[in-house]
Amino acid sequence: MKQVTISLDGVRDKNIMQLKKLNVTLFPVRYNDKYYADALASGDFTKLAYYSDICVGAIACRVEKKETGAVCIYIMTLGVLAPYRGLGIGTKLLNHVIDLCSKQNISEIYLHVQTNNDEAISFYKKFGFEITDTIKNYYSNITPPDCYVVKKSFPQTQAKK
Numbered sequence: 689m690k691q692v693t694i695s696l697d698g699v700r701d702k703n704i705m706q707l708k709k710l711n712v713t714l715f716p717v718r719y720n721d722k723y724y725a726d727a728l729a730s731g732d733f734t735k736l737a738y739y740s741d742i743c744v745g746a747i748a749c750r751v752e753k754k755e756t757g758a759v760c761i762y763i764m765t766l767g768v769l770a771p772y773r774g775l776g777i778g779t780k781l782l783n784h785v786i787d788l789c790s791k792q793n794i795s796e797i798y799l800h801v802q803t804n805n806d807e808a809i810s811f812y813k814k815f816g817f818e819i820t821d822t823i824k825n826y827y828s829n830i831t832p833p834d835c836y837v838v839k840k841s842f843p844q845t846q847a848k849k
């Protein structure tokens with residue numbers, strides 16, 4: 689069988705349309721300008737995934753600063769087009785972000801997932817994420833309207849005295 693290359697690429701003004709097209713296909717939610725501005729501002733934390741030269745998935749993150757000064761990563765979306773699922777592309781996208789967090793001493797990654805999205809919940813649990821909260825009526829246009837907060841915390845390296 690022919691080997692297919694799966695590669696990741698950053699988002700820029702020139703290719704942000706790819707992310708928009710994926711989101712329309714993948715999610716029942718319309719994302720606003722702030723979503724795309726946050727994705728562009730996150731730098732390496734937002735990536736498109738290519739199956740050979742076809743754009744088939746993406747992870748889009750927002751970099752957040754807590755009151756304590758600690759930085760955390762919010763996964764706004766992670767999705768792979770249905771025909772390309774089960775090939776390790778979602779794993780590659782999520783591992784990329786987890787690796788960056790470890791390298792940059794980031795304290796946690798979190799996201800919201802609709803309570804009926806069993807596939808995504810079990811996917812995140814495999815990477816050490818845990819459900820930490822339930823938010824009722826988080827979504828206004830989809831059923832069920834509730835979401836879980838799903839989180840992965842990283843042990844912080846202490847600064848030397």
Ligand SMILES: CC(C)(COP(=O)(O)OP(=O)(O)OC[C@H]1O[C@@H](n2cnc3c(N)ncnc32)[C@H](O)[C@@H]1OP(=O)(O)O)[C@@H](O)C(=O)NCCC(=O)NCCS
Nearest residue numbers: 765766767768772773774775776777778779780805808811
């Ligand atoms: C969650 C999601 C991103 C996973 O992407 P993926 O590319 O299928 O992930 P992987 O190929 O790395 O597979 C991960 C696991 O999915 C399961 N899986 C295997 N084949 C699959 C298939 N054909 N379809 C779906 N899931 C499959 C397996 O449990 C696999 O783990 P394993 O390889 O250890 O057996 C993808 O299912 C998706 O886009 N879902 C819709 C969007 C969504 O709900 N996103 C999450 C909310 S932000």
